[in-house]
Amino acid sequence: MPRETELHLQNKLALQEAFDALAEGNRGPFGALMDEDATWTIIGTTAWSGTYRGLRQIRDELLYPLFAQFADTYTNTAYRFIAEGDCVAVECRGKVSLRSGKPYNNTYCYICRFENGKIKELTEYMDTLLVEEVLDAPTQR
Numbered sequence: 001m002p003r004e005t006e007l008h009l010q011n012k013l014a015l016q017e018a019f020d021a022l023a024e025g026n027r028g029p030f031g032a033l034m035d036e037d038a039t040w041t042i043i044g045t046t047a048w049s050g051t052y053r054g055l056r057q058i059r060d061e062l063l064y065p066l067f068a069q070f071a072d073t074y075t076n077t078a079y080r081f082i083a084e085g086d087c088v089a090v091e092c093r094g095k096v097s098l099r100s101g102k103p104y105n106n107t108y109c110y111i112c113r114f115e116n117g118k119i120k121e122l123t124e125y126m127d128t129l130l131v132e133e134v135l136d137a138p139t140q141r
Helices: 004-022 028-033 054-067 128-134
Strands: 034-042 050-053 075-084 087-097 107-115 118-126
Touching: 004 028, 004 075, 004 087, 004 107, 028 034, 034 054, 050 054, 118 128
Parallel strands: 034 118
Antiparallel strands: 034 050, 075 087, 087 107, 107 118
């Protein structure tokens, strides 16, 4: 079994590879890192904020409604990764045009807790004022 140091480096490398793909508009590798029972928590008081539990809810109530607002391919470019223990922090910038014609270019910090090589918990910090100004509220929340 790998030592803890090796595990956090493996988790960091897995996220780096997933974000390399996201920078090109490929969401598949990031999705493949998510555990079936993962939680995704968006900090703040927006209509999007809260905790989404399990891949089905994450997809149906967060990702599908969000991506339905996008007019073109979403990209997300990471510029810093910090790994400690079972967690990896990622600072990144997302960029996309919305169907409304507005740009949605947000800055994020994701804290990802890994378990058995998969993201078990993801906590997302972002510019919540931008979310309120340009995104439509999700319909299922």
